[in-house]
Every structure is written in structure tokens, then in C-alpha cells.
Amino acid sequence: MDQLIERFLRYVSFDTQSNPSVAHCPSTDGQTVLAEQLKKELIELELCDVELDENGYLMARLPSNVEHDVPSIGFIAHMDTAPDASGKEVKPQIVENYKGGDIALGAGDEVLSPIQYPDLNKLHGHNIITTDGTTLLGADNKAGIAEIITAIAYLKANPEIKHGDISIGFTPDEEIGRGANLFNVEKFGAQWAYTIDGGPIGELEYENFNATSADVICHGVNVHPGTAKDKMVNAMNIAAKFQLMMPAEETPECTEGYEGFYHLKSMEPAVAKTELGYIIRDFDREGLEHRKAFMQQKVDELNSQLTKGRVELILEDCYFNMREMVEPHPHVIELAKEAMIACDVKPDIKPIRGGTDGARLSFMGLPCPNIFTGGYNFHGIHEFITVEGMEQAVKVIVKLAENTAVKYQ
CATH class of the missing domain: 3.40.630.10 (Zn peptidases)
Structure with a gap:
């Protein structure tokens, strides 16, 4: 030994x-x-x-x-x-x-x-x-x-x-x-x-978890802040709104055992485009599909609220x-x-x-x-x-x- x-x-x-x-x-x-x-x-x-x-x-x-x-x-x-x-x-x-x-x-x-x-x-x-x-x-x-x-x-x-x-x-x-x-x-x-x-x-x-990566891409418009009135769309503000739409009690720090979660693990912020990198985890395949559908629902809901700018979601299954x-x-x-x-x-x-x-x-x-x-x-x-x-x-x-x-x- x-x-x-x-x-x-x-x-x-x-x-x-x-x-x-x-x-x-x-x-x-x-x-x-x-x-x-x-x-x-x-x-x-x-x-x-x-x-x-x-x-x-x-x-x-x-x-x-x-x-x-x-x-x-x-x-x-x-x-x-x-x-x-x-x-x-x-x-x-x-x-x-x-x-x-x-x-x-x-x-x-x-x-x-x-x-x-x-x-x-x-x-x-x-x-x-x-x-x-x-x-x-x-x-x-x-x-x-x-x-x-x-x-x-x-x-x-x-x-x-x-x-x-x-x-x-x-x-x-x-x-x-x-x-x-x-x-x-x-x-x-x-x-x-x-x-x-x-x-x-x-x-x-x-x-082990069923796993999916979820990239939420928020698109804005960047112009000089001195002439930004009614023109600028700050993608970071859109990203903040999206994160607040996610269930705060279903995160890694609030879950254990067989409970799944959404986890915001990275962010690339900028006015014109902000990318949020999430991972989604669930032990049940149906549960994973539900979580993916929930994220898409929130993207669609946010897009319906926006008069300028937009949000897109890219999902990729990783392992089961x-x-x-x-x-x-x-x-x-x-x-x-x-x-x-x-x-x-x-x-x-x-x-x-x-x-x-x-x-x-x-x-x-x-x-x-x-x-x-x-x-x-x-x-x-x-x-x-x-x-x-x-x-x-x-x-x-x-x-x-x-x-x-x-x-x-």
C-alpha cells in the first residue's frame, strides 16, 4: 500500500x-x-x-x-x-x-x-x-x-x-x-x-442524471449610450429577466437525492448579445423532457413580451x-x-x-x-x-x- x-x-x-x-x-x-x-x-x-x-x-x-x-x-x-x-x-x-x-x-x-x-x-x-x-x-x-x-x-x-x-x-x-x-x-x-x-x-x-445542455442566447441592439433613446436594446437586461423566470428552488444548491435541477453555469455578457449557459438534470427521462419544454415555454413567453430584441434556445442532450x-x-x-x-x-x-x-x-x-x-x-x-x-x-x-x-x- x-x-x-x-x-x-x-x-x-x-x-x-x-x-x-x-x-x-x-x-x-x-x-x-x-x-x-x-x-x-x-x-x-x-x-x-x-x-x-x-x-x-x-x-x-x-x-x-x-x-x-x-x-x-x-x-x-x-x-x-x-x-x-x-x-x-x-x-x-x-x-x-x-x-x-x-x-x-x-x-x-x-x-x-x-x-x-x-x-x-x-x-x-x-x-x-x-x-x-x-x-x-x-x-x-x-x-x-x-x-x-x-x-x-x-x-x-x-x-x-x-x-x-x-x-x-x-x-x-x-x-x-x-x-x-x-x-x-x-x-x-x-x-x-x-x-x-x-x-x-x-x-x-x-x-446517474439524464443530462441536457441549454444555451439561451439573448439578442439586443448596441448603439452609443449617448444616442440610445428608443434604439438600444440591452441583451443583459433580457438575460436577467429570463433568469428570474427560472424556478429558484430547483437549482443545485436547493436539491438533493433524486431531485433534478436547472443550473446557470456560465454567462457571456454584452449589450448586443448575452449568452447564458445552463445544464438541465433529471433522473427520469420524462422529467428531463418536461424541463426542456419548460425552458422553451419561458423563452416563448419572454419573446412575446419583447417589442425589441429576441431570445433563442439551443438544447443538446449529453447523456442518459x-x-x-x-x-x-x-x-x-x-x-x-x-x-x-x-x-x-x-x-x-x-x-x-x-x-x-x-x-x-x-x-x-x-x-x-x-x-x-x-x-x-x-x-x-x-x-x-x-x-x-x-x-x-x-x-x-x-x-x-x-x-x-x-x-x-
Whole structure:
């Protein structure tokens, strides 16, 4: 397990933040640099079929060590970190045997507080890896990469543990919604897989949001403000009116569990044209369609009120709830639950209030639930992970491989 933490700390030193404004894949050079390093490590582990393609997808295979036919399973993690906070020059710190209270992040005034993050109250005695308060940590998803590689290295070092073929996949650009776009399911070769991309110990997820992006474009007229009387139409004012028409109680900060939302995530303001970038989320397909229709209704309503200027809406479906593709394969979930229980981990089955490569991959014919990494507070400077959670993730991966071989012997 010392190698697990060493790997993780090494991986977070790579700046792999993805960039949604870049069209090619991977969207940033840093992801390629990490992929090359990981490729080298997989070759050193003497895995088979190690290949890094031109789009930044890295795959490898640990061959079966049993004579009978065992279904090939896979483990997947993504190499990029979120654009929400810097991933450059990450300086992690390890807080050993956490005793409670605030954790100072680096030398500044930033702290990790159990008042803001009550999960810390459950982690007394744990070893916690945090940021220094200036960047995100990168546990999402470099912890998953470190856990998968450590588990594979353990299986190689302990051949008495029986397993079938195990496929490994590391993907680019997951954080900007493209992680599965160019994933070659056939080449990957697994019958089913697991993304190691979840949060606290025990998380097991096979439901996620249905997702749509919604761009609201407000068109105005810009003239010199000194001669603007009866001529200027300020698109920012139109945008403000539209935002006030959205239900204030159906936003991310007001919803939880299976509740969906509308989220204004970006704005490009100007007098002549203002663009509002929304995301729409709902666990139910009909609910998603209702939300899309509601936004169109509000656009039409605002247009009917305007004597000058206009509003348009562009909707684009992004991904759908993987539940409908995973539930027909209940053994995929049962094997994960059994592996957790065997490792003294209580399965915590809950929906993902977000997206995952596994959702897209499930619709591409590769059922792919999500398993915990041990991390918390992803996408921000308060991100942290426990050493114990990472170790448990490794044990669950190993046990999953072993149980699959035993079940199908």
C-alpha cells in the first residue's frame, strides 16, 4: 500500500486539467504527458496489449491465470481534472491520525472545516490527504488510476489469487463530458466494467442524471449610450429577466437525492448579445423532457413580451441514466456488492448526481457501474481523500477480480 500513495502523489503532480473550449482530443497536452508515463508503468508491469492511441486513450490487459473460461471484466478511470479549479503545481499534504477540528491548508488562511464539511466528523483517526488551498487535489480521478494500477500490481505479485482477463482503460476529457466519445469498446474487450471514480468508502452507483445542455442566447441592439433613446436594446437586461423566470428552488444548491435541477453555469455578457449557459438534470427521462419544454415555454413567453430584441434556445442532450442499461445485468452489481462486503465495506448504493464515463459506456454496450475511490469535495480546493479509503478501493478491485473467477469456474 506504500506504493499506492507514492503512485497517487506522483500522478497529482501532472497538470491534466481538461479544456472545454478545445475541440481535439485530448483537449490538453498535460493529459498526453501523464498517459505516456502510465503507458511506461503498464509496460514495466509486463501487461499485455498496452496501447496509447492518437486520441489519448490508454488500454492494457492482465491475462487470465485460470484454465476455465471466465468473463473478461474491466476497470476504468479518467486522467483529466476538472476545469473548475487549477490543477497546476498541486502541493498535497498528509494529515496523519486526524483528531478533529479545522485542517489548515498550506500556509494561507484557507481551512478544511468540519462545520462546512461534516463528513470530517466520521474520519477521526484516518490519514487524510488534502490540497494546500490553492489548487484542487486531483483525487478525481488520479486516485482511481493509482488504485487500479496498485490492484493489478498486487494480482501480478500474488498469482495464487485467481482471476480472468482484466482490461484496464484510462480516458481523457471525462470532466468536459467527452471521456467516452472515442472509447473503443470492442478493443477494450471486457464484458462489463467498473469506473473507479466515486466518492467515500462504500459508494456503488449505477444510476446517474439524464443530462441536457441549454444555451439561451439573448439578442439586443448596441448603439452609443449617448444616442440610445428608443434604439438600444440591452441583451443583459433580457438575460436577467429570463433568469428570474427560472424556478429558484430547483437549482443545485436547493436539491438533493433524486431531485433534478436547472443550473446557470456560465454567462457571456454584452449589450448586443448575452449568452447564458445552463445544464438541465433529471433522473427520469420524462422529467428531463418536461424541463426542456419548460425552458422553451419561458423563452416563448419572454419573446412575446419583447417589442425589441429576441431570445433563442439551443438544447443538446449529453447523456442518459445508465440504470436502464445496467439493471438487465444484475450480476454486475451483485459482484461489486459481494466484493465490498468481503472487504468489510458496507455498500452504499446511491444515484450519481452528475455524469460518468460509465453512463455513456453502458449505452455503448459495456455495462459500467461506478465504485468509490475514498475521495471527497471533488472539483475544488477543499478536495481531500483518505488513505484508508484508497486502500479499501484496492482491496475491492482485487476481490472483484477474484470473485468473478470463482463465480464462473
